[in-house]
Amino acid sequence: MVSEAEKAQFFVILKKLSEAVGVSGHEFEVKKVVIEEISDVVDEWRVDSLGNIIALKKGGGNGPKIMISAHMDEIGLMVTHIDKRGFLRFTGVGSWNERILPGQRVIVCAGDVKVRGVIGAKPPHLMTPEEKKQVIEMKKLFIDIGATSSDEVKELGIKVGSIAVLDREVVRLGGTDRVTGKAFDNRVGVxxxxxxxxxxxxxxxxxxxxxxxxxxxxxxxxxxxxxxxxVKPDVGIAIDVTTANDIPEVDEKDWVTELGKGPAIKVMDKGNISHPKLRELLIKIAEEEKIPYQLEVLPGGATDAAAIMVSREGVPVATISIPCRYIHSPIEVLDLKDAVYASKLLAAFVKKLSKDHIKRFSML
Structure with missing residues (x-):
């Protein structure tokens, strides 16, 4: 069971993380929240030269080494040009569906300064009938921050290379356990x-x-x-979102996962195939702990598990996924129970993993 207190505590942390700015390569705000939350529950932590936070919780001695990975970064936008009237052209950082961008509010970051703006495009009443049928390409969009000149923009500290994110608050939907916000990929995994x-x-x-x-x-x-x-782990677990396509206009066979049915134990995605024995161990633990779960085969996408798997001599890996609707949009939706159950499955896995399990992973 997931208690109301657990859901409430989880929501508070998720809200702080999701509303922080953390575009790939600019995860600074997210790191501050993470360090604040973990400092009293790990034995030591450090930040490496690329910016990863590596935190160690020590075991009883001579135990297996687990690496659990959750990525902090979100997709975002980067300024590529400032025109003489103060409009900002931009490109994407990460994979965007361009059709969702026109009409969005954004936050443009210039160091510690945050400037609100909107994504504009050619007005629809000036479009030809053919243009109205088409997705507006990113190169035809711009950010309007209310400036009247490039000098005004530069005075704010915004320049080529400044990053921007969509402007969204995390909220509950209708008083339920369903919540919506930006960057749940992968702040919910974090x-x-x-x-x-x-x-x-x-x-x-x-x-x-x-x-x-x-x-x-x-x-x-x-x-x-x-x-x-x-880290040189003996076993690796990634925790990330996966698509929950349980919505109108999608055939049930293409849902991949559903909200409210528990975390998903990944079988395969485009990046890797979960180690069969590790996957079966996660299933066994979920059933022993009475944690609801789903099995996931994802046609596209990849997680950190794909990189961990091919490190050094190779690492057995698996992924615990949290179902999420509308991934890579500002209105991602998830169920708090699924996310808390993912935490409980992770914790149970850590408690039960032994050196004997590691040996079995390499047996025929």
Whole structure:
């Protein structure tokens, strides 16, 4: 069961993380929140040269080394040009569906200064009938911050290379356990890992637990690649979102996962196939702990597990996924129960993993 107190505590952390700005390569605000939340539940932590947070919770000695990875970064926008009237042209950081961008409010960051703006486009009443049928390309969009000249923009500290995110608050939907906001990919995974560490704060376990909050996943799993090399884990777990396509206009066979049915234990995505014995261990633990779960086969996408798997001599990996609707949009939707259950599954896995399990992973 997931208690109301657990959901409330989880929501508070998720809201702080989601509303922070953390575009790939610029995860500074998110890192501050993570460090604040984990400092009293891990034995030590450090930030590596790429910006990953690597936190260690020590085990009982001579136990297996687990790397649990949750990426901190979100997709965003980057300024490419400032015209003489103060409009900003931009490109995407990470993978965007361009059809959602026109008409959005944004926050443009210039150091510690945040400037609100809107994404504008050619007005519809000036479009030809053919143009109205088409998705407006990103190169034809611009950000309007209310400036009247390029000098005004520069006085604010905004320049080529400044980053922007969509402007959204995390809120509950209709007083339910469903919540919506931006950057749940993957701030909910980050929150679930933090919450799991809090569940483990007074628990003894054999394993050495390396919780790694990675950077630059959205542009090619960069943070997981270097941190896995440094940690040298015996086993790796990624915690990330997956698509919940349980909505109108999508056939049930294409749903992948559903909200409210528990976290998903990934079988395969475009980046890797979960180690079969590790996957079965997660299933066994979920059933023992009475944690609802789903099995996930995702046609596209990848997680940090794909990078951890091929580190050094190879690492058995699996992914625990949190179902999420409308991924890579400012209105992502998830169920708090699924996310808390993901934390409980992670914590149970840590408590039960032993050296014997690691040996079995390499047996025929």
């Amino acid at each position: 929150t679930s890992l933090i919450f799991a560490l809090k569940l483990l704060s007074d628990v003894e376990h054999e394993a050495e637990v390396y919780s790694v909050f990675t950077v630059q996943e959205e542009i090619g799993l960069k943070g997981a690649t270097v941190s896995a090399f440094a």
